[in-house]
Amino acid sequence: MQRRELLQGALILLGGTLAESCTRAVEVPIADRTIKTRALTTGQQGIAHRCADLIIPDTDTPGALAAGVGDFIDYVVASWYQADERASFIRGLDALEAESVRRFSASFTKLEASHQVQLLEELSAVAERDAESSWDQGGAEMFLQIKELTVTGFYTSELGSTVEREYVPMPGRYDGFFKFNVVGKLWAR
Amino acid sequence: MGEIESGHSIGAVESVDAIVVGSGVSGGWAAKELTERGLRVLMLERGKPIEHGVDYVGEHQPSWKRPNKGLRPRALYAEQYEIQSTSYAFDETTRHFWNNDAQNPYDFNPDDPFRWMRADVVGGRSLLWARQSYRWSDLDFSANKRDGVGIDWPIRYEDIASWYSHVERFIGVSGQSLGLDQLPDGEFQKPMQMNVVEQYVAKKIKEKFPDRVMTIGRTATLTEPLPGRAPCHYCGPCHRGCSAGSYFSSQSSTLPAAMATGNFELRPNSLVERLEYDAKGQRVTAVRVVDTESGQRRRYAAKLIFLCASTVGSTQILLNSPGAGDGAFANRSGALGRYLMDHTYRAGAAGRIPGFEEYYPYGHRPNGIYIPRFRNVEGDDGLGFSRGYGYQGGASRRSWDAQAKATPGFGADFKHGLRRPGPWYMRLGGFGEILPYAHNTMALHPTKKDRFGIPQVTFHFEFGENEKRHRQDVVDQAIAMLEAAGAEDIESGAAPMVGGDAIHEMGTARMGHDPDQAVLNAHNQAHAATNLFVTDGACMTSGSCVNPSLTYMALTARAVDYAVAQLRAGAI
Structure with missing residues (x-):
């Protein structure tokens, strides 16, 4: 199995089979499933939110942070992630911060955008294009986690569903020959 | 009383x-x-x-109004809905309809599994x-x-x-009359529509395999009104309940x-x-x-x-x-x-259909296509198995979440790249006949009882050679028909067979x-x-x-x- 395929195992919100996520839930001791109101330090939270902002930025439409993805990430990491998933996420955030300080002598959130993008691109290359990295240390797993959180949070949000996409709760008919250019957007579900 | x-x-x-x-x-x-x-x-x-309409709490619920941010409470499902939560129709919009497996258990043996939905x-x-x-x-x-x-x-x-x-x-029942002896026509309301790619694939299959027909599914979902019931409004997830009464x-x-x-x-x-x-x-x-x-x-x-x-x-x-x-x-x-x-289930193939990129269906059709049985219809086809199978499936553009997973990178290009629908995929999955075997049984467990003292049910279920053989043919013929339709990147397979999986016990x-x-x-x-x-x-x-x-x-x-x-x- 390619490293990339191994990493794809990090996808759990919408990816993977239900049976797998159920099995995982059973394996986690009850004590580790208690809801935490806060799982990230202020610094870690800032990095996570900035990553979401870089993954789906404001463009001609609002981006992830405007759609409330920050809250979504906080909720999932604190209340929905199991202990091992949370630990993996935090380890990756810390790795990203450590590399930021080592290479640019500043915290990730204080870097110029181009440097932030550069670091994330290196993690994306490891996670999605089988590249090697000397500093990864779990950062690639975290990249896939934060990307999945951002994508899911954004496209299931009200803003993502109604502004970025077209939400039609009662279509009233089915047209299997409908032309994309008539709507020009994806249907939200 | x-x-x-x-x-x-x-x-x-x-x-x-x-x-x-x-x-x-x-x-x-x-x-x-x-x-x-x-x-x-x-x-x-x-x-x-469950009161009609009133208790369909998940009906027309947008994604951003679902509890738990729309995510499945995994620990709860694992502990109390171990069996039922394996259904595609099980989530927080429908959980109140389903059996609680912890409260009303049966003797589930993972080494000899039977899913009682x-x-x-x-x-x-x-x-x-x-x-x-x-x-x-x-x-x-x-x-x-x-x-x-x-x-x-x-x-x-x-x-x-x-x-x-x-x-x-x-x-x-909406559907198309076909005049087939092996699948008699009924009293149909007007059929739902096959989309542009399904009609294309149907034509290609017919050209290559004159004895096979792809039709729209015959479904107990209205396309014409009946007393007290409205035609389908194509919102999509019927299993959350339909206060319009559009499905039976x-x-x-x-x-x-x-x-x-x-x-x-x-x-x-x-x-x-x-x-x-x-x-x-x-x-x-x-x-x-x-x-x-x-x-x-x-x-x-x-x-x-x-x-x-x-x-x-x-x-x-x-x-x-x-x-x-x-x-x-x-x-x-x-x-x-x-x-x-x-029925045998979870076997078949899917492939990408090139072209048709200007088309993007409107409405969420709660129905797919059907290919009626064509094996052993006139007699024994000499294929090493008796009886047959039919296919269900459909063509759609790849879903946004699959599209996102398949798109590397991040940023404005990533976001704007996800504004176009993914490629068209055609899927075919078989439902096959399982023979009646005396050794496939349900019985009362000798000692295990439910919370009222009623003996629990226990199952023994195995698949025979006939099922294994027709299932291989399900996969092979799905590939052959997709190839006939010009599909690319065909993926095929048969998941491990589990009794009860088709919920057609x-x-x-x-x-x-x-x-x-x-x-x-x-x-x-x-x-x-x-x-x-x-x-x-x-x-x-x-x-x-x-x-x-x-x-x-x-x-x-x-x-x-x-x-x-x-x-x-x-x-x-």
Whole structure:
């Protein structure tokens, strides 16, 4: 199995089979499933939110942070992630911060955008294009986690569903020959 | 009505004409047909009440208004819904319809798994079903006799054809007439539309394989109005409930019809534990019920009993109902609990169809395509397996979440790249006939009991060579048809087979002429008890490869017609 395929195992919100996520839930001791109101330090939270902002930025439409993805990430990491998933996420955030300080002598959130993008691109290359990295240390797993959180949070949000996409709760008919250019957007579900 | 076991009356002890056990597709039909013939009916349903419309809490709920940010509470599902949560239709919008596996368990053995998918509400699985509605043909009814497998069905297509029509006209089935002997046409509302790619693939398949036809699914979802029910508005997830009544459920259709007669009473939270039997009179004399809220036991009596508690539910009751000697009164044949069937499932292929990129369907069609059986139709095709399979599937553009997963990178380009729909994919999955084997069984566990002291059900289910062989053909022919349609990047496969997975469980109280071989006669009447009828999936003598619910409904209506005539003639 390619490293990339191994990493794809990090996808759990919408990816993977239900049976797998159920099995995982059973394996986690009850004590580790208690809801935490806060799982990230202020610094870690800032990095996570900035990553979401870089993954789906404001463009001609609002981006992830405007759609409330920050809250979504906080909720999932604190209340929905199991202990091992949370630990993996935090380890990756810390790795990203450590590399930021080592290479640019500043915290990730204080870097110029181009440097932030550069670091994330290196993690994306490891996670999605089988590249090697000397500093990864779990950062690639975290990249896939934060990307999945951002994508899911954004496209299931009200803003993502109604502004970025077209939400039609009662279509009233089915047209299997409908032309994309008539709507020009994806249907939200 | 009814009496508490201790003998204390709970009000006027009133007799009813008929008791119907279960409120799903079969029970709903029994209640409608019995009450419309003037009989006073009491329906006993183990599940909680669900009021049409009011209790469809997930209906039209947008993603951003779902609890838990729309995410599945994994730990809860693993602990309390281990079996039910494996269904595509199980999530927080539907969880209140389903059985709680921790509260109402059965003996699930991971080394010999059988998935018993159960609703636990009024309406049963009629709220959750996939609505595909196909008639059986004489190819099916004569299959056991022709192959020498199992026993012969005591009926043929001509015995049930008019009842199919009766049911279809009332429930509303949309579909396309094809004139095929192996899949008889019905009383159809106008068909739903196949989309641009499905029509293209259908044409390509027909060119390469003249004996195969791809049609739109025949579905109990309205395309034309019926009294009190609106045509489909194409919102998509039917299983959350439909307050417009556009798909057939007991709530939308049969229960209101029964209610309208004034002859109907429904008792939810009423779990039937067993039947009491008078061996001398060959009659069921009482139905014993546990009130699931209070735990109190009650007995009810009626002239007619219709057992419609689902395949496994009905046979569980019968296995727990003793006769004069050892064992269950209905098991003189030894067939009770045996010949359990399902359909093979989760085998097939999918491929990318190039082009058609300007098309992006509007509306969420709650239906797919169907390719009727084409194997062993005219005789034995010499393929190393008997009987056959049909395909269900459809063409759609790749979903946004799959598209996002397949798109590397991040940033503005990533975001804008996700604004176009993904490529078209055509999927074909087979449903195949499983032969009736004596060793495929459900039984009462010798020691494990539920919270009311009722023995739990345990299963043993294995697939035979015939199923393994037809399943390989399902995969091979799906690939061949996709190739004929010019598909690229074809992915195929067959997941490990698990009994119950198709949720088409059938058999365990089969019909047959001979009381030494069958539990029920040609009218779904118990050989052992003239006033007992079993009309759900338990009655099935073989399995066909088409979705079975329509046949249960037709058999139920036919059995009621017979039972009431016999009652009036003094023969019951």
